[in-house]
Amino acid sequence: xxxxxxxxxxxxxxxxxxxxxxxxxxxxxxxxxxxxxxxxxxxxxxxxxxxxxxxxxxxxxxxxxxxxxxxxxxxxxxxxxxxxxxxxxxxxxxxxxxxxxxxxxxxxxxxxxxxxxxxxxxxxxxxxxxxxxxxxxxxxxxxxxxxxxxxxxxxxxxxxxxxxxxxxxxxxxxxxxxxxxxxxxxxxxxxxxxxxxxxxxxxxxxxxxxxxxxxxxxxxxxxxxxxxxxxxxxxxxxxxxxxxxxxxxxxxxxxxxxxxxxxxxxxxxxxxxxxxxxxxxxxxxxxxxxxxxxxxxxxxxxxxxxxxxxxxxxxxxxxxxxxxxxxxxxxxxxxxxxxxxxxxxxxxxxxxxxxxxxxxxxxxxxxxxxxxxxxxxxxxxxxxxxxxxxxxxxxxxxxxxxxxxxxxxxxxxxxxxxxxxxxxxxxxxxxxxxxxxxxxxxxxxxxxxxxxxxxxxxxxxxxxxxxxxxxxxxxxxxxxxxxxxxxxxxxxxxxxxxxxxxxxxxxxxxxxxxxxxxxxxxxxxxxxxxxxxxxxxxxxxxxxxxxxxxxxxxxxxx
Numbered sequence: 114x115x116x117x118x119x120x121x122x123x124x125x126x127x128x129x130x131x132x133x134x135x136x137x138x139x140x141x142x143x144x145x146x147x148x149x150x151x152x153x154x155x156x157x158x159x160x161x162x163x164x165x166x167x168x169x170x171x172x173x174x175x176x177x178x179x180x181x182x183x184x185x186x187x188x189x190x191x192x193x194x195x196x197x198x199x200x201x202x203x204x205x206x207x208x209x210x211x212x213x214x215x216x217x218x219x220x221x222x223x224x225x226x227x228x229x230x231x232x233x234x235x236x237x238x239x240x241x242x243x244x245x246x247x248x249x250x251x252x253x254x255x256x257x258x259x260x261x262x263x264x265x266x267x268x269x270x271x272x273x274x275x276x277x278x279x280x281x282x283x284x285x286x287x288x289x290x291x292x293x294x295x296x297x298x299x300x301x302x303x304x305x306x307x308x309x310x311x312x313x314x315x316x317x318x319x320x321x322x323x324x325x326x327x328x329x330x331x332x333x334x335x336x337x338x339x340x341x342x343x344x345x346x347x348x349x350x351x352x353x354x355x356x357x358x359x360x361x362x363x364x365x366x367x368x369x370x371x372x373x374x375x376x377x378x379x380x381x382x383x384x385x386x387x388x389x390x391x392x393x394x395x396x397x398x399x400x401x402x403x404x405x406x407x408x409x410x411x412x413x414x415x416x417x418x419x420x421x422x423x424x425x426x427x428x429x430x431x432x433x434x435x436x437x438x439x440x441x442x443x444x445x446x447x448x449x450x451x452x453x454x455x456x457x458x459x460x461x462x463x464x465x466x467x468x469x470x471x472x473x474x475x476x477x478x479x480x481x482x483x484x485x486x487x488x489x490x491x492x493x494x495x496x497x498x499x500x501x502x503x504x505x506x507x508x509x510x511x512x513x514x515x516x517x518x519x520x521x522x523x524x525x526x527x528x529x530x531x532x533x534x535x536x537x538x539x540x541x542x543x544x545x546x547x548x549x550x551x552x553x554x555x556x557x558x559x560x561x562x563x564x565x566x567x568x569x570x571x572x573x574x575x576x577x578x579x580x581x582x583x584x585x586x587x588x589x590x591x592x593x594x595x596x597x598x599x600x601x602x603x604x605x606x607x608x609x610x611x612x613x614x615x616x617x618x619x620x621x622x623x624x625x626x627x628x629x630x631x632x633x634x635x636x637x638x639x640x641x642x643x644x645x646x647x648x649x650x651x652x653x654x655x656x657x658x659x660x661x662x663x664x665x666x667x668x669x670x671x
Contacts (some may be wrong), residue, residue, distance in 0.1 A: 554637025
């Protein structure tokens with residue numbers, strides 16, 4: 114097993130030894146730069162290669178510990194068995210492979226990708242075809258889930274052989290297991306006659322294949338020594354003859370666990386039988402633009418399929434992501450407004466960078482353009498139909514002509530603990546960024562803010578291929594509330610946001626008089642909530658509102 118990292122350079126000779134296809138790297142003199150993320154398996158060369166995302170590189174090392182060449186030049190499966198420091202890799206590689214497979218399924222079944230980005234998802238596997246790794250994980254999972262049932266079938270068969278046993282030979286040749294009382298139990302009995310049992314043959318094949326996976330890839334499993342295991346040259350011969358011998362016992366057992374074992378063994382022999390005309394020497398699933406995969410992983414965590422109570426059944430969140438000007442949003446969801454009880458769209462962008470890097474001016478410009486496009490969509494809809502995207506959404510106050518605040522966020526992936534796949538570890542990252550045409554107008558359509566966060570990449574990786582809907586729901590509720598709270602806290606601190614908020618509840622006629630008499634000075638600085646509460650955002654150092662604010666109280670957003 115070899116581990117490569119996207120964007121890293123390796124000796125071209127070493128790359129040519131493991132790859133039969135140069136599509137996964139670009140040659141630069143005597144070096145090759147890895148351009149893809151995914152996995153590659155060569156049966157002929159007995160090589161399994163993982164190409165990991167660049168997010169794992171920190172200060173030139175993988176997780177800040179291992180030089181990339183170290184993980185490439187040696188057989189990592191040997192280190193798996195002998196060095197505890199590589200224990201992280203077992204879990205990581207399982208979730209990483211599952212994420213690539215999940216993306217392949219989602220990409221094929223839905224239009225989630227901007228083709229203009231030049232997506233290159235390469236694979237020589239059909240969507241419903243089992244890969245080598247699918248089979249490996251299938252064997253391990255079946256064993257762990259049915260360990261006791263398999264043992265029962267094995268013991269049951271051997272018990273039937275205990276007629277006229279030769280105990281002297283049994284004690285000498287068979288290793289017993291001990292029960293809870295310390296008594297020895299012999300799973301194999303030496304006697305004169307032994308009938309051939311189909312279940313025993315199937316179990317022998319299953320554990321021989323499982324042991325092969327264990328030896329080659331350092332799997333963290335323990336196989337009871339009582340099972341007969343086929344190894345070495347005998348196993349190589351089994352790969353060629355196993356499918357015919359296996360099919361000769363088909364339909365001769367009824368237990369579900371044994372039927373599943375049969376199917377797994379059949380798939381394995383079909384894939385590894387080198388004498389077959391349909392044999393495939395290599396298989397791979399790889400993505401050139403992994404930023405699109407990261408976007409989809411994060412989007413699965415954040416976005417809802419539909420806006421809440423949306424009025425137009427044809428306009429889904431997926432369609433909203435595709436702006437009229439051709440731009441595509443990474444993430445968008447409907448949640449509580451910062452200033453009242455209505456809703457607003459939160460708009461996010463995933464940033465697939467090496468650790469330590471932040472979004473530049475171009476990324477900021479694109480994000481603000483996305484936000485303005487969504488705002489304009491809602492305004493156009495209101496003008497045309499007298500409503501916004503959903504029943505509880507409000508983007509503009511007709512009386513003051515002020516605009517609701519649209520929250521924006523960036524989210525980066527990072528790894529701080531190689532063993533932590535269960536906590537999101539979301540943290541603020543960098544300073545909030547403001548963009549405006551009129552810096553002194555908070556409620557102007559061109560005044561926008563972006564908060565930046567980083568999230569545990571390993572949590573995202575695991576969650577992406579998980580079917581735990583409860584975990585996904587809890588994350589959405591918790592994180593959306595947190596993002597709103599942090600925006601609210603930001604605007605409650607004038608030193609950070611640059612504005613002091615004031616408000617007053619007024620009768621309708623007084624409210625209209627204040628707005629009419631002071632419209633020019635209040636333009637972009639005021640917004641009515643809850644029907645009759647006027648909020649005024651006073652920029653730091655602005656004295657033009659002093660006469661109006663004498664009877665107003667400081668407003669604290671909740």
